[in-house]
Amino acid sequence: MLARPLKWKGIKKMARKTKAEAAATRDSILDAAEKLFAEQGVSRTTLQHIASAAGVTRGAIYWHFLDKGALFNAMFDRAKMPMDEAMQVLDNSRDVRDPLQCLRDDMMTVLRIVKEDEKARRVFEIATLKTEFIDEVDSVRARRRESIGLWQERMEGHLKQAQEKGLLRAGVSTVAAAQGGWIMVDGLIRNWIFEPTMFGLLELGGTVIDTYLNGLRS
Numbered sequence: 001m002l003a004r005p006l007k008w009k010g011i012k013k014m015a016r017k018t019k020a021e022a023a024a025t026r027d028s029i030l031d032a033a034e035k036l037f038a039e040q041g042v043s044r045t046t047l048q049h050i051a052s053a054a055g056v057t058r059g060a061i062y063w064h065f066l067d068k069g070a071l072f073n074a075m076f077d078r079a080k081m082p083m084d085e086a087m088q089v090l091d092n093s094r095d096v097r098d099p100l101q102c103l104r105d106d107m108m109t110v111l112r113i114v115k116e117d118e119k120a121r122r123v124f125e126i127a128t129l130k131t132e133f134i135d136e137v138d139s140v141r142a143r144r145r146e147s148i149g150l151w152q153e154r155m156e157g158h159l160k161q162a163q164e165k166g167l168l169r170a171g172v173s174t175v176a177a178a179q180g181g182w183i184m185v186d187g188l189i190r191n192w193i194f195e196p197t198m199f200g201l202l203e204l205g206g207t208v209i210d211t212y213l214n215g216l217r218s
């Protein structure tokens with residue numbers, strides 16, 4: 001009578017181990033894909049390249065993912081763009097006596113994450129520089145558009161607070177200023193990723209952001 005419970009315990013333990021091993025294999029495939037997509041682009045990376053880098057067979061990839069498009073989208077589902085990560089770490093309860101200083105902190109946080117977080121930087125690089133937006137990976141374009149939209153809303157919120165406090169120069173459009181601010185940050189990141197030795201991202205970024213904000217102050 002005691003044998004059955006012990007047998008079922010063993011089966012459950014094996015099932016848990018198998019499930020954990022499958023999850024580990026899936027993660028190793030996604031890790032390999034992420035690195036290869038960043039190094040050589042999405043279109044030039046084949047499933048065989050990914051399988052070899054992950055140390056698995058192509059069959060193992062197909063067991064987890066329908067095709068390269070499904071793998072690509074799964075990689076982004078688990079990843080965080082620098083803007084997403086910044087919004088999670090920033091404290092919304094900060095002192096807002098100077099909303100423009102809060103805006104500066106936000107913009108510098110994005111740059112700092114790009115510089116210090118290799119995974120966030122790699123995801124940004126793939127999404128902006130290494131992807132041809134064909135139908136099978138077009139969901140990434142939609143996600144990036146949503147992420148940028150949320151970030152610009154946050155920036156515009158700081159600018160509207162500054163406007164209400166009389167800190168913003170007369171005639172400034174908060175919508176245009178928010179869009180321009182993001183375009184500036186996006187350009188800094190793109191150029192730095194393309195050639196990191198060209199300039200210091202935080203050093204030059206801080207100078208450029210200060211110049212931008214000084215132009216907005218009343």
